[in-house]
Amino acid sequence: MEDHKIVQRNLALQREWYGEPLGDRVRRLVVAFDISQAYLADVLGISAPMLSQVMSGRRAKIGNPAVLARLIMLERKILTPGVASGDRPSMQQALEDVRESRPTVDRDALPVHDGRPDVAAVQALRRVARPEDLTQAAETVRDRHPWLAELLRRAAFPQV
Template sequence: MSDAERDRNRAEQVQLYGEPLSDVFARLTSGLGLTQAGLARTIGMSPPMLSQLGSAHRIKIGNPAVLRRLEALQQLLDDVHAGRVRMADVAEQVAAVRESSQSWTTTRVDLPAAPPSREDRDATEAATVRQLLRAVASGSELRQAADLLAGAHPGLADLLRTYGLGTPEEATAHLRRHRELF
C-alpha cells in the first residue's frame, strides 16, 4: 500500500471517527494500561485487524458491537480523567466491557435511584460537547480553527481549545463558569 493510499484511508477515518484510529488506539492503550493485543481482545477484534486499522490499511470498523465496545472504552477513559473511575478499578471496568455483548435488548433496564448530581450533569454535558467536536474535527483541525478565530473571536477560540483539546476537567469547569449564559 502506498503512502498516498494510507493518507486517503486516514482521511476517511477522520471523516468517520473524528480522528485516525491509530490516535484512538494509542490514547486508549496508554490511558487504560492496555497492550494493543489487550485492546483488540477487549473490543472483540483480532490483533491483526486492529493493526490494519491502526496503520490505515483498512478504514472502517464493520462490526457495530466492536464499535460500541470501543466507544465504551473511550467513555471509561473520559470517566478516569474526570475522576469518576479510579485507576484501581479500570481493570474491572475493562473486563466488563470485554464481556458485554453491547447488543440491543428488550429487557428492562433499572434506572438510577436518584437523579444525577449537578456536578455529574455538568461533566456529562461537557463530555458530550467534547465528543461532538472530536467527531467532526481532528485535534490539529481544532487547533488550527482556534488559532484562526483567536484574533477576531477569542471566546470561540477558547471554546474550541477547552472542549476540543483540553482535559475533561477543564471542559467541565468552563461549562460551570458559563452556565448562566443558557
Template sequence: MDATQQDATARARELQRSWYGEPLGALFRRLIDDLGLNQARLASVLGLSAPMLSQLMSGQRAKIGNPAVVQRVQALQELSSQVADGRVSAAEAAVRMEEIKKTAGGSVLNTQATASTGAPTVRRVVREIQSLLRSVAAAGDIIDAAESLTATHPELAEFLRVYGAGRTADAVAHYEAHQS
C-alpha cells in the same frame, strides 16, 4: 511504502477521521496509554484480532465493520476519560474492561447510564448520535444533505454537519450549548 500505498493509507485515515472523529491509530494509542494496555490486550477487549487492530491503526484498513466493536470502542473511550479524570481507579477500570469485553453490542442508542447519576454522559450521548448518523450514511453524504437543507432548515443542517461529519469535541460543545 510506495506512493500508491501512501495515498491509500492517507485516504483511509481521512475516512477514519470523518467516521470516528480522528484516525484510529491516534484513538487506539490514547486508549492504550490511558488504560495501561498493550495492543494485544486492546484487541482482545474490543473483540478484534491483533492483526486487524494493527491494520486499523496503520491505515491499511479504514472501517471497523462490526457495530458491536464500535460500541466497545465508545465504551472504552468513556472509561478512558473517567480514568484520566480520576473518577475511576485502575482496579475498577480493569473490571469494567472485562465487562466491556463481554458485551455483544445492542442498540446504537442503548440505555447504559453512569453509575453515579443514572444518566448517560454528554460525551456518550453525542458518540451514540454520531454512531447512528454514520451508520446510515458516509460523512460526504451527510454534508451533501446538510447543504441541501441550509436554506430552508439551517438548524437541522448544522446538526447534520456537526454530528454527522464533525469532531466529537465540537459535537459535545454543540450539545451542551443547546441544553439550556
C-alpha cells in the same frame, strides 16, 4: 494505487467517519488503561492484526459495529473517577465490563444524523420524553422562546 496513497486515503476517511484517525483513538486507550494493543484488541473483540491494520490506515474502517460500540464504551470509561485516577482495580473492572458486554447496535444506540446540532437535539429529546410532554413543553415556552418551541414540536412529531 500505491500503499502510501491508500493509507492517506484511509486516514482521510477515518477522519470523516470517526472524527479523527482510529490510531489516535486507540493509542489514547492503550495509554489510559496502560495495556498492550493486543490486550485492547481482545477487549474490543477484534483480532490484533486487524486492529493494527485499522490503526495504521491499511484498513479504513472497523467492520463490526459491536467493536466500534465497545471502543466508544471504553472512551467513556476513561472519564469515570476510578479510571481517571489510575486506580488499577477500577481500570481492570472497566476493561472486563467492556469485554463481557454484548452491545446492541441499532438506530437508537448509535444515532446517525447530518451533524446539525438541532437534529441531534431532536433525537435526544425523543429518547427522553413522550410526545405529549414535548407538545406541552412547546406550548409553555412558545411566546418567550419560539425557536425552542419549534424544536420541541419537531421532536414530538417525527416525520413519517
